[in-house]
Every structure is written in C-alpha cells, then in structure tokens.
Amino acid sequence: MTTKLAIASDHAGYALKAELVCELRQAGHEVLDLGPDNEDRVDYPDFGFKLAEAIASGAAECGIVICGSGIGISIAANRHPAVRAALCTSGLMARLARQHNDANVLALGSRIIGIEVARDCVAEFLATPFEGGRHAGRVAKLGTILKDASA
C-alpha cells in the first residue's frame, strides 16, 4: 500500500531525512519533502509547524519529523491539534503509537538512534493499523488544545 507522506527536519536531521526520502520513494510512497534542502542551521519549530500544516490541510496523510533528539520538533508538531506526533526510539514504540494513539506523525532523533532503528520505526509506523475500541475516545480528546496563544 502506498502512502502520501510529508517529511521535515532541522539541520541535524537533514542526512537521515535525505536517506529516508530516497528509501520511501523507492518503496513507491509519495513523499512531500518540506525541507530543509541542506545542513545550514535552521530552527526546528519552523519545520515542525510546516509539517503540521501539511497534515492539517490534508496535503499529506501522515508525516515524519526529525531533529537531533526528536524532542524539539515533536513538541512543535504537537502544537497543532490535528497532529499526533509520537517520538519513538524503537520499532515497538512506533507500533504502539499506531495501535493505541493513532499517531499520524513519527518523530525521530537522528543523534539518538541509528539508521536500522530508524528504518524499523518507519516500517512499523506505516504498517500498523489503529486498534480503535477503547483507544478511540482518548484519541478524540487529543483533538483539543487548552489555550489560544493569541489570546
């Protein structure tokens, strides 16, 4: 099954992003690469927000975000109530994120995990269905935010 997915990173995640974009396209997936296009320093919130907009607008069904630890860019992506970004350091976590949280964004730390673990996370993220049932009500509650920052 092919998936239309968006991917974004910061400079620390650029190399892993480039590798995953190549592999995902070879596997037949449609990949929207939201940048950056090189390793010049950028701010991870800018790219996390960009990915979130791609999910919210429907430009992509799901996404991958990458920074050095995965922490900063996952916080950024999760600022949008349409995003459920799961920071994973193992394929097991990626599987649970799909089964229980219906995660639509996988967050990875390029300086935390190696390429094989990253591949395993991506494979589990793309292959695992949401279990629904008792998890559905909890996931629905995640669609809210607590405070309008513009207020």
Added chain:
Amino acid sequence: MTTKLAIASDHAGYALKAELVCELRQAGHEVLDLGPDNEDRVDYPDFGFKLAEAIASGAAECGIVICGSGIGISIAANRHPAVRAALCTSGLMARLARQHNDANVLALGSRIIGIEVARDCVAEFLATPFEGGRHAGRVAKLGTILKDASA
C-alpha cells in the same frame, strides 16, 4: 536544590508514579500528585491536560507525566503552549531536553523503560540547566500554537 513539581499519569503509569512520588519527596522535593490514585482505567488526555494547567498556572515549576508508552500523555501535555514535554527513554535524552529545549515536563513510558532508567531520566531532568544561547530563539517559537481548536 528542591523543586516544586507536579506529576500525573494514567492507570498504566500509576505504579511508576507512586514510586517516583515517594522517592522525590524523600529527596526533599515538593510534589503535587495530580492523580490518578489507583489503577482503575482512566483517559491519559485528562491527566496530561491537568498537568499542563498546573504548569501554565504556576502551581508547579515543572512536571512529570507517565503512561504506558509515554506517547499519548506527552502529546496531551504538549497541546498547551506553556508546556515543553520531552518523551525520554534514556537519561541522555532527558539531559538534552533540558540543555537544548528547556523542557519543563518529562514524559516517561512505564512499559518501555525500567525503574533505573526512569530514575536516571528524572535525575538528569532535575539537575541539568538550559544552555540558552542559540537554543533560546527556538524555544521561544514553541510558545505558539497553530490553530485554535475552538474555531
């Protein structure tokens, strides 16, 4: 140095929460335990949101959230722009979360890491200062949200 911190979990995180509350109080920290008080099934978003409100209101300086994988409750906490919740599976990640992201909430997966790793994450989270500098502008950008869910 003692810290005023809030802690919350779901049923899967209850036992680890109880252990950490005990240890943190013995270490002299002021701990605001936001529940739950037993292992009956609850919804992690309710407790993630409760923790976020405690941070936003200033009732606590920082916090810890725990669910089975740490994923769901970290997404919930990060819905609030005042929260920077870092899901960590190692002390290294907790250190980086403080140094680079000025994380004010530590998220743990009680079914992912063992008690010693959890203790290491908490110790690094409480002991490590924010580096500031080039990281400060990025952290400031995390104080925004992308969409008012009530709109």
